[in-house]
Amino acid sequence: MLEFIKDFWGFLRERKKFWLLPMLIIFGLLAVLTFLAETSAAGPFIYTIF
Amino acid sequence: MHILGISAFYHDSAAALVVDGQVMAAAQEERFSRKKHDAGFPEHALTWTLEHAGLCLADVDYVVFYEKPFIKFERLLETYLHFAPRGFRSFRAAIPLWLRDKLFQKQQLQTRLREIDAGFDPGKLLFSEHHRSHAASAFFVSPFQNAAVLTLDGVGEWATTTLGVGRGADLELTHEIHFPHSLGLLYSAFTYYAGFKVNSGEYKLMGLAPCGEPKYVQRIYDHLIDLKPDGSFRLNLDYFEYCTGLQMVGARFERLFGGPARKPEEPLRARDADIAASIQQVIDEAVLRLAAQAHALTGLDQLCLAGGVALNCVANGRLAARGPFESLWIQPAAGDAGGALGAALTASYAHGLARNVDASRDGMAGALLGPEFSQQEIEARLDALGARYSRLDETDLLSACARRLDAGDALGFFQGRMEFGPRALGARSILCDARRPDAKDVLNEKIKLRESFRPFAPAVLAERASEWFDLDQSSPYMLLVAGVAAARRGSIPAVTHVDGSARVQTVGAEGEPRFRGLLRAFETLTGCPVLVNTSFNVRGEPIVCTPEDAFRCFMGTELDCLAIGRCLLLKSEQRVAADADYGARFKPD
Numbered sequence: 001m002l003e004f005i006k007d008f009w010g011f012l013r014e015r016k017k018f019w020l021l022p023m024l025i026i027f028g029l030l031a032v033l034t035f036l037a038e039t040s041a042a043g044p045f046i047y048t049i050f
Numbered sequence: 051m052h053i054l055g056i057s058a059f060y061h062d063s064a065a066a067l068v069v070d071g072q073v074m075a076a077a078q079e080e081r082f083s084r085k086k087h088d089a090g091f092p093e094h095a096l097t098w099t100l101e102h103a104g105l106c107l108a109d110v111d112y113v114v115f116y117e118k119p120f121i122k123f124e125r126l127l128e129t130y131l132h133f134a135p136r137g138f139r140s141f142r143a144a145i146p147l148w149l150r151d152k153l154f155q156k157q158q159l160q161t162r163l164r165e166i167d168a169g170f171d172p173g174k175l176l177f178s179e180h181h182r183s184h185a186a187s188a189f190f191v192s193p194f195q196n197a198a199v200l201t202l203d204g205v206g207e208w209a210t211t212t213l214g215v216g217r218g219a220d221l222e223l224t225h226e227i228h229f230p231h232s233l234g235l236l237y238s239a240f241t242y243y244a245g246f247k248v249n250s251g252e253y254k255l256m257g258l259a260p261c262g263e264p265k266y267v268q269r270i271y272d273h274l275i276d277l278k279p280d281g282s283f284r285l286n287l288d289y290f291e292y293c294t295g296l297q298m299v300g301a302r303f304e305r306l307f308g309g310p311a312r313k314p315e316e317p318l319r320a321r322d323a324d325i326a327a328s329i330q331q332v333i334d335e336a337v338l339r340l341a342a343q344a345h346a347l348t349g350l351d352q353l354c355l356a357g358g359v360a361l362n363c364v365a366n367g368r369l370a371a372r373g374p375f376e377s378l379w380i381q382p383a384a385g386d387a388g389g390a391l392g393a394a395l396t397a398s399y400a401h402g403l404a405r406n407v408d409a410s411r412d413g414m415a416g417a418l419l420g421p422e423f424s425q426q427e428i429e430a431r432l433d434a435l436g437a438r439y440s441r442l443d444e445t446d447l448l449s450a451c452a453r454r455l456d457a458g459d460a461l462g463f464f465q466g467r468m469e470f471g472p473r474a475l476g477a478r479s480i481l482c483d484a485r486r487p488d489a490k491d492v493l494n495e496k497i498k499l500r501e502s503f504r505p506f507a508p509a510v511l512a513e514r515a516s517e518w519f520d521l522d523q524s525s526p527y528m529l530l531v532a533g534v535a536a537a538r539r540g541s542i543p544a545v546t547h548v549d550g551s552a553r554v555q556t557v558g559a560e561g562e563p564r565f566r567g568l569l570r571a572f573e574t575l576t577g578c579p580v581l582v583n584t585s586f587n588v589r590g591e592p593i594v595c596t597p598e599d600a601f602r603c604f605m606g607t608e609l610d611c612l613a614i615g616r617c618l619l620l621k622s623e624q625r626v627a628a629d630a631d632y633g634a635r636f637k638p639d
Binding site for chain 1: 120121124127131145146149150153154156157
């Protein structure tokens with residue numbers, strides 16, 4: 001995962017697309033939450049946020 | 051320097067091996083996995099290319115992937131942002147897939163390569179760009195020292211169309227048209243509207259075009275595409291759904307053409323053929339204008355073409371006949387499979403390799419770059435299958451095949467190295483007598499099990515081509531449509547389309563040697579140097595790769611005889627039960 005993050009950071013720098021970063025962080029959080037929602041009792045937490 | 055190219059994870063995965071700039075081997079994964087358009091990691095194709103060259107992965111200097119996944123993801127995000135909140139359904143379908151899977155293609159590639167060789171050095175994995183791979187696959191193996199280069203397809207990272215110039219070992223792409231404006235996607239939208247599968251049924255739309263009248267050309271120009279005199283274009287996205295939806299076109303497009311999209315397998319209507327004819331005319335014009343611009347910008351008289359749109363033989367034929375270039379060379383694996391080859395070639399020449407050009411022939415070896423089987427292997431495999439065959443010497447085999455064809459038989463022809471790219475060129479082909487008026491119906495309905503309107507292509511001895519077709523250049527890869535010569539039009543009905551055209555393959559010295567021998571034997575017997583040549587498969591099935599695949603297809607269809615190597619099999623002599631359900635096992639394409 002560390003290598004992926006390094007590569008992606010390199011990509012954002014080279015393409016000068018830092019403005020994509022906030023969106024990607026939200027996606028990442030969503031992905032984690034969705035994963036948690038599928039495997040634990042964290043479901044209601046999602047609804048309180050969104 | 052040994053360089054392995056890979057295309058994968060979208061459609062038509064493939065692997066190609068380039069050694070010191072020479073193409074040694076290339077194959078599509080579908081031929082091994084038997085899954086049409088297989089998009090998975092090309093494990094079998096890759097393993098086979100290494101085995102063929104007697105190498106292991108550790109001997110390879112670089113492995114090059116044909117495109118850059120992060121830039122594709124960037125395009126996806128920016129497209130969704132641009133159209134938001136429209137496109138949420140598509141967003142919801144695509145983004146989880148990317149976050150879970152597609153964004154990690156580098157890691158997947160490394161993992162799969164380590165499964166082949168645990169010591170694989172990740173520093174050897176490089177990434178090319180989609181259209182650079184296409185351009186390289188056309189220019190670096192062309193017989194031209196210098197050439198203009200044009201790539202046209204659906205979309206890669208951002209580019210959908212590129213124009214550039216190749217000089218020696220340098221290739222520079224100077225102009226690009228970006229997504230969502232795409233000739234490939236425009237053609238795919240019409241493919242969808244006509245009820246054919248996107249990324250697979252485009253050639254059916256091309257085959258349907260001569261059956262209709264181009265009644266809708268002006269409507270397409272008025273509403274869908276703004277085509278400039280220099281060949282650049284913009285699509286009117288109000289009519290297309292591919293940026294935001296899960297289909298190519300929506301209600302507005304359907305209203306424009308007076309009704310809903312045809313459902314797959316529904317009977318074809320006159321309107322479908324008229325629409326096919328219309329979009330074909332628009333594509334022809336766009337390709338001609340882009341080529342004229344490439345000619346004007348480069349001042350060169352040679353043109354190389356690649357990308358999925360370069361498989362549009364009708365547009366190619368028009369370009370060859372009416373375009374500004376003296377010579378045209380089209381990569382036979384112009385679609386994404388060829389990207390594997392282009393990726394390997396890009397890396398080869400980026401590492402300072404000098405390019406040696408032979409103006410008399412290209413570097414594709416007739417596209418015969420896949421697996422082959424020795425006579426001994428073929429016999430052992432046929433024996434294991436319980437097949438009954440006669441082993442003949444080459445002259446007798448070719449004479450016997452010619453006699454069978456003259457008698458009206460449909461012949462499976464399996465010889466030498468398998469073709470790379472979507473066309474069968476005589477190594478994995480089904481052949482028939484082109485003079486036979488009912489050959490098209492017999493092949494379509496009883497053997498290939500496909501739609502009745504679809505035409506068949508002729509293979510002709512290269513030295514006889516101009517006597518039979520209005521063609522003044524070679525077409526070894528069946529990528530040019532030309533008129534059947536007026537005096538011959540009635541004599542080869544099986545390959546003469548409704549408008550008098552044919553998708554010609556000229557078979558010269560670079561072609562499959564036994565196939566050329568058969569054309570000669572057939573000409574000696576009948577005076578006709580032309581045969582129907584269609585791929586050795588049924589609808590929805592990848593073209594056969596091994597003798598086993600060929601035997602199964604032979605026993606599952608109404609093929610009369612089969613020549614594998616020097617073995618001749620007659621259906622009437624087989625004791626293995628025929629497989630009546632063979633065709634039903636493949637999902638229609």
